[in-house]
Amino acid sequence: MYLRQPDPDLAKRYLDATIEYLTLYERLLGPYPYAKFALVENFWESGYGMPSFTLLGPQVIQLPFIIRTSYPHEVLHNWLGNGVYVDVSSGNWSEGLTTYLADHLLKEQEGNGAGYRRTTLQSYTHYVASQDDFPLIRFRGNHGQISQSVGYGKTLMLFHMLRMELGDQQFLHGLRLFYRTYQFKAAGFDELRDAFESVSGRSLRRFFSQWLTRTGAPILKLASAETSVTPQGYRLKVRIEQTQPETPFQLHVPLFVHFAESEQAVPYILEMDERAATLVIDSETRPLKVSVDPLFDLFRRLDPSETPSSLGQLFGAKQLFAVVPDAADAATQQAYMRLIKQWQQRQPGLTLLRDSAIQQLPDSGPVWILGNNNRFAHLFEPLLAQQELIGKSDTLALTLSRTRGNRQTFGYISTDNPTALGGLARKLPHYGRYSYALFNGDEPVISRRGEWRLTDNALSVLLGPIIEKAYPQIPDHLPLARASE
Template sequence: MSKSQAMHKLMIVVGLLLILLVTMQSHGAPMHHKMQVEVHPGLKMIKATVTVNFPKTTPRKLSFLIHKDLQITLTSKDDTLVLLHGPTTSAPYSEYGLALGSQDSAASFHYQGIIHDPVKQQKSDGLIDPEGAVLFGSSYWYPVFLDAPKSFDLTIQTPAEWRSLSQGQITSTEVRGNARITRFVEIYPQDEIYLVAGPLFSYETESKGGKKIQVLLRKDDPSLAQTFLSTVPAYIEEYSNLIGDYPYSSFAVVENFWETGYGMPSFTLLGPSVLRLPFILNSSLPHEVLHNWWGNSVYVDYDKGNWSEGLTTYMADYYQQEKLGKDKDYRRTVLTNYEDFVTANPERDFPLKDFKGRHNQSSQAVGYGKTMMIFHMLEKRFGKDLFLKSLQSFYKENLFTRATFAEIQTGFEKTTGQNLEVFFKQWLDQSGAPQIELNDVKVMRWLDGSYSSTYLISQTQKSIYDLQIPVVWTLENGELVKQLIQLNQASQIYSLVTKFRPTKISVDPEFNLFRKIYTEERPATLSAVFGSSDVHFYFDPSQKGVNDFIQVWQNSLEGKKHLHPVKDSFQIEKTGAIVFVGEKEAFQNFVKNELQGQNFELTHQTITVEGQKYNLSEASSVITQRLKQNSKQTLVWVRWSPDNNPAEWAQRLTHYGSFGLVIFRGRPAVLKSHWPTLNSPLQRELQKAL
């Protein structure tokens, strides 16, 4: 394509975008920012000019926030600027008051300064650095008028060897001497404006729908780039079919210079290790792609609860496991995490309407897990077709606006014709989860040869829920009979008449209901340790690497940490989680005694799990089980091969909380499993009828 043809095509695109902008007035006109930005990595500095065009309804006096270290000057005539509040230790920005001239609908500024919030524990509010630049809305790198949607025309100048990225369409990019200049145009209303730049290698392709797919890596790696270039288009097509058209012109996978897992409009910012995790392509990647619908085009009104993370988890992470037939295990893991991180520590619980974002594993268990299960219960109630139609309606009505659970409720009520006030209120306003009990199961045979079964279902928590509970009967001829009962009081008796004798009753055997899970229903997993209010480390301080491993896990745990150096013999604590760290023979003997009867064998040279033998000199292992003397206590024994880095391995293990048995050879996990579970209190093997 020639330069003149390219320019003609660009003008057509811009014209269409302007038409779209006019049609979006019903969603609220955005403040339009025309920005010229220079990024100076060696100085950690930004220089910029910006003209903000305000909608006609904007008040003549308003205020904005900007980074505390940026010196800003008003350059437009007839407008006035005054400092209202300087920065504080908790608020790293200044607040300015702006008074527009009588005829003005725009204001222009020049500002410059250093932005460099150092990365600490893999977190930063934004920085410019020789390694790269990452600026969020929370970096206040531009005048931030709160609660105002934003569109922009942004030109970024960086060193020539750098590449830059923001949301929006790239309309031009060129190298002039020692500088690279790239222009982005975004006409859709945005919650915030991002700027990411660095010495990045670029790889590109185009999806079937004409969307630009880009991968930006810090090291030249065509093979790694290709895995994303070949995978992303399928996810965009999948979610476009499920929800609605992909809302942006491109999608980019960008490597950051510290460990992140962020999803921004039209791109995801992933850390070097995260980017290379073996499961990234079918877990984090679809999650971040889907955020372009949920959170990055239908925005979240955080004051009324963050629905986006749970819905994205359900339609991305969960749906991918559903395709593999692992949906039941995923739901059980969600209930297990809630039990480990929340039920076991009630002070960490809160109503879902108060969830704003994840800051630890307990908040994730509520905000991601509980919300995910709410959407699953809606899908089970109405079926997938009506479920998706409801979300399509919600998406269409709230595109590029902030939405709440109330708008989601409206979308479902509009599509299904049902009043869902009770459903949403009980799950959003109440903390906790229902506890279900099964009692008084009786089977009677009638003279005509049929069987009548009765049973009592109770919910034992203080606040009563209105629940739809699946019940599955197994008959002596092998037939399965499914019931869906409604429980809206503390206890209720239910019945079933069948031609053949029932041999088993199972209440919610597939974990389709958000509820408290019984110990007997769940395997022993690492999450029980990570969520414990007390964790006891037993270790030989003379073994190399032990202290490094413990230090990493101590920083990852929310409960109290207790250290127990071991020389010869030891006594374990009677409460809390127990962690054996290292190769001590006393640990091996204790674990072997606890696992008698399981498919497990341990010698000084090998470990055999599930019939597979591994050499201890080559394999690192995690073995988790419940103690015989107290099934509420979890024991985990971690040990590593000589070629493993204990600190790095310890950090990776925090991603394996849903497993109890994990074996590694080098970096790859060659076994991810857990011991079989016992019978559930919600199941009964039935004797012959009376």
């Protein structure tokens, strides 16, 4: 551990974490490939994983969450990237696999694997328009939100689907074989496929080729779910469709059914090769509820009802509007306009409107409503009335969505302190995954952020007669790290 100033507490925390991660990855993948590992504090801000050391900047190193996020990711690059090198000619597998085995794995241990996967799918759904998409074989490195959602996000989902397909033991055996065989050599997706094929004895050619060479993602629709009475009990027919414009994907769609008189939902897999497929389930007790991929195990575009409204829906939009209040004083109006001008540089499709010039809000595309004296601020009144949410924050960014034909997201920004808008212009785009972000002071400093809680969605339906009851949450998979114990 090389710090520029002695800091025994910080050093101890990192040393403990280093031992934890080295032990974890030796158990999962095989022996650490170098004689030593060092954490070196850099004199400029960085987060680099180098062979046998990592370079963290002086501010980064102090951030409390780094030790559970970027740090294990950089440690793991000693096995993946700097242990086995990346042959980029067929796409860079290392970032997605490292993210899956570090960032996702640790979230999974905290019981939030499904939440992490939902956020991953949400960012692909919001940031990657079909014309910007590219196949994984063309991913080289991170160049911003779009390449990150594909190169990191889609790749980590590829490895998650592979794990679901093979089971935890074979998945880990495949990774160990790959690491053992290609240590200090360059390897690509073909070599990864070889390793998983030889431990499973199955051909994975179609699986890899679909996720590596195609763009786009499936969109699932729960087309119908009908129950009929049979001499033995009940028959449930669930019909699922793929509604994306691209040709159908080959999928193993996970379904869960809650039955009367039992607490646990029962898992099923529906094999899909075509645009539509039907699963028939015979049971003795009445089926009550069907949920399609509730743990977000498939790479797919999410249905809008599966995600709470988020700031990212506004920052990821190609065409959107911002409505400035004429009732605000001149200085405040100027501050709002500067904020929008700054965002227009990244989002040329952002159109500025004045509230006095329009009768009603645009009915397609997301809309920012600026200022508490905006004629359209009443849309946010129910949220603004929640004192326990707003508290003492003086700069607010909130979102909500409404369905009028299609689903539309609205964002609301207001401040008692126009000086804060300069800093907000820079900071708010980093809070894309949240439904709201609240700030204080001139800088401004974040005080609260979070996502709205969702109750039900289009891929999860109750089967009539509707019985009002709270269905227990479907438990997530056992963490991968547990499978190697």
